[in-house]
Amino acid sequence: MRLSARVDYALRAAAELASVADGATTGRSRPVTAEQIARAQDIPPKFLESILLQLRRGGIVHAQRGPEGGYWLARPASEISLAEVIRVIDGPLAHVRGQRPEQLGYQGAARALQDVWIALRASEREILELVTIADVAGGTLPSRVNELAADPRAWS
Numbered sequence: 001m002r003l004s005a006r007v008d009y010a011l012r013a014a015a016e017l018a019s020v021a022d023g024a025t026t027g028r029s030r031p032v033t034a035e036q037i038a039r040a041q042d043i044p045p046k047f048l049e050s051i052l053l054q055l056r057r058g059g060i061v062h063a064q065r066g067p068e069g070g071y072w073l074a075r076p077a078s079e080i081s082l083a084e085v086i087r088v089i090d091g092p093l094a095h096v097r098g099q100r101p102e103q104l105g106y107q108g109a110a111r112a113l114q115d116v117w118i119a120l121r122a123s124e125r126e127i128l129e130l131v132t133i134a135d136v137a138g139g140t141l142p143s144r145v146n147e148l149a150a151d152p153r154a155w156s
Contacts, residue, residue: 013048018137037071059075085133
C-alpha cells in the first residue's frame, strides 16, 4: 500500500485537530490555525492549506475566517475513519493502474490476480474503516490493529 504525502499530512492534521477537541465524542473544539497545525506536525504550511481546503470540501473539517478563525473537525473524531479521510484526499482505496479491481479483465494464468486485488482492498478497508481519528489522536488503537502491528513480520 502506498499513501501519498497529501494523505499522510491530512491524517496528521485531523489527529492534531482531534487532540484539541473538548472531547472526542462531542467534536467541539476551539478553532486551530493552519499555521499552528503545520508547526505542530511539521507540515509545509502552503501544502497544508490546500489539504485543509480538500478536507473542508469533503466534510471532514469546518473553517472560520478572521482573528478568531481556524479549523476544527466537522464531526466527532470517533466518527471519522482513516478510510474516509483517505477517500476525500486521494479517492477510492486500492486501485490497480487507476481502475477498481472488479473492473480489471485478467486472462488465463493471471485471472486469479483480480481476486487478490479485491481481497487486498477488503483487508485495507477492514483496518482503515475500523480505526478512527480519535483512536489515532488518543493513541488507543483497536486490538486487531495492535495485534497486527505487534507481529514482527509486519515490520519487514
